[in-house]
Amino acid sequence: MGTFHQDIEVAIPALRRYARALTRDAETADDLVQDTLVRALRSEHLFHGGDVRSWLYTILTNLNRNRLRSLSRRPTVMPIEDNDAPDAAGPEAGGRDIERALALLVDEQRTALLLVVLEGLTYREVADVQGVPIGTVMSRLARARVQIKTYLDGERPALRRIK
Amino acid sequence: MVDHNTTVTEDELHVYVDGELPADRREAVETWLSSHPDDAARVAAWRAQAEAIRARYGAVIHEPIPNRLALGKIMRNRRSWGTVAAAAAVAAFVIGGVAGWIARGASAAAPTTAELFTSDAIEAHKLYIGEVRHPIEVKAEEDHLLPWLSRRVGTTLRAPDLGAFDLKLLGGRLLPGVSGPAALFMYEGASGERFTIYCSRLNAARTAFRYDAQENFGAVHWIEGSYGWVISGPKDKDKLKAVASAAYDQLEKRIPSPSQGAAGQLISRRGS
Numbered sequence: 001m002g003t004f005h006q007d008i009e010v011a012i013p014a015l016r017r018y019a020r021a022l023t024r025d026a027e028t029a030d031d032l033v034q035d036t037l038v039r040a041l042r043s044e045h046l047f048h049g050g051d052v053r054s055w056l057y058t059i060l061t062n063l064n065r066n067r068l069r070s071l072s073r074r075p076t077v078m079p080i081e082d083n084d085a086p087d088a089a090g091p092e093a094g095g096r097d098i099e100r101a102l103a104l105l106v107d108e109q110r111t112a113l114l115l116v117v118l119e120g121l122t123y124r125e126v127a128d129v130q131g132v133p134i135g136t137v138m139s140r141l142a143r144a145r146v147q148i149k150t151y152l153d154g155e156r157p158a159l160r161r162i163k
Numbered sequence: 164m165v166d167h168n169t170t171v172t173e174d175e176l177h178v179y180v181d182g183e184l185p186a187d188r189r190e191a192v193e194t195w196l197s198s199h200p201d202d203a204a205r206v207a208a209w210r211a212q213a214e215a216i217r218a219r220y221g222a223v224i225h226e227p228i229p230n231r232l233a234l235g236k237i238m239r240n241r242r243s244w245g246t247v248a249a250a251a252a253v254a255a256f257v258i259g260g261v262a263g264w265i266a267r268g269a270s271a272a273a274p275t276t277a278e279l280f281t282s283d284a285i286e287a288h289k290l291y292i293g294e295v296r297h298p299i300e301v302k303a304e305e306d307h308l309l310p311w312l313s314r315r316v317g318t319t320l321r322a323p324d325l326g327a328f329d330l331k332l333l334g335g336r337l338l339p340g341v342s343g344p345a346a347l348f349m350y351e352g353a354s355g356e357r358f359t360i361y362c363s364r365l366n367a368a369r370t371a372f373r374y375d376a377q378e379n380f381g382a383v384h385w386i387e388g389s390y391g392w393v394i395s396g397p398k399d400k401d402k403l404k405a406v407a408s409a410a411y412d413q414l415e416k417r418i419p420s421p422s423q424g425a426a427g428q429l430i431s432r433r434g435s
Contacts, residue, residue: 013225013226013228016228017224020223021219033232035295037237041234041237043351043353062355065379069293099219118220138177142177149205152208
């Protein structure tokens with residue numbers, strides 16, 4: 001009981017980092033983390049042991065997908081990627097480039113890439129979080145990397161968004 | 164043992180970059196990279212991407228955690244949300260109506276009532292699964308949920324127990340439908356995935372299970388005894404069918420159908 005809550009608490013900073021990269025917006029990211037924590041606490045009785053951290057990533061990933069699906073039915077709310085104005089005033093232009101590059105990815109690809117390179121999950125763990133075979137995770141990673149490289153190399157690909 | 168001269172696949176390069184390559188293969192990849200500059204450049208680019216991502220977001224873990232994410236606070240707050248839900252219900256009712264209406268306008272040439280019904284249900288599903296705090300109007304724990312919805316929809320409603328699929332009933336809400344008030348039950352799984360069951364009176368011919376998919380959503384729907392049912396969820400036909408079968412089996416015991424034989428037929432057709 002105590003450890004369950006402790007395990008959740010310990011994971012909060014990493015969840016915030018993942019959510020921030022996923023949404024590229026601090027408020028939205030913390031909303032997602034908050035909702036994830038609420039879910040996790042409410043579903044404690046459904047947690048059958050295992051890795052709390054992976055489970056939290058799974059919840060957050062699903063909530064974010066719900067969020068994007070909800071947004072996608074209101075096209076006017078879509079241009080998330082255009083508001084790069086006041087964000088954190090990062091001195092490094094590279095930071096904004098990678099941010100834009102991430103914004104271009106299809107959600108599943110962005111999720112897979114961030115879980116691997118930012119959160120340090122193994123392919124196996126990502127496969128569990130996304131509910132797909134490892135091969136699918138690998139092809140998502142590969143496509144994400146090609147997309148980002150193409151973008152950073154300057155040949156901006158046609159915007160590929162979630163419908 | 165592994166032949167060091169074999170071609171290194173692109174997959175292997177990713178595995179290498181992500182540090183998951185077994186030690187006995189790492190050397191082979193490094194040898195390969197020293198003689199394949201294009202691959203070496205790709206590997207370098209992927210590493211640079213990962214570095215850029217970590218440089219951009221890595222520091223978030225050192226930021227102070229905002230008060231609203233304190234676990235203790237969240238646990239206390241969970242109890243007080245019920246009061247806000249009532250106000251949200253009014254807004255949700257209006258939004259639900261608009262969404263249904265738009266869906267109606269969007270369906271092409273003169274859709275049938277049954278088609279409108281299904282599209283209303285899917286729209287309601289899409290609208291409410293995205294709601295974080297107010298996905299429902301009345302919680303499952305509240306005793307008046309079923310009597311209230313039953314009275315408004317006009318039949319004795321029951322929310323199927325989907326515990327076998329690890330889905331827990333969150334609660335329900337009332338919505339305007341094509342041919343009368345509709346009930347929407349929402350279920351949630353351990354990882355936040357949501358399913359809804361939509362039901363309303365529908366004067367249309369009985370149908371067996373039908374499956375529709377739209378974007379990322381799937382829905383299994385059927386009409387039985389002047390009532391239409393739609394079960395919506397993530398686009399996974401087999402899972403939805405299994406959930407729908409379980410729901411049907413439970414619902415069919417309560418909702419009087421004109422003839423037992425017809426119900427039996429529905430089951431057997433579904434099974435085939």
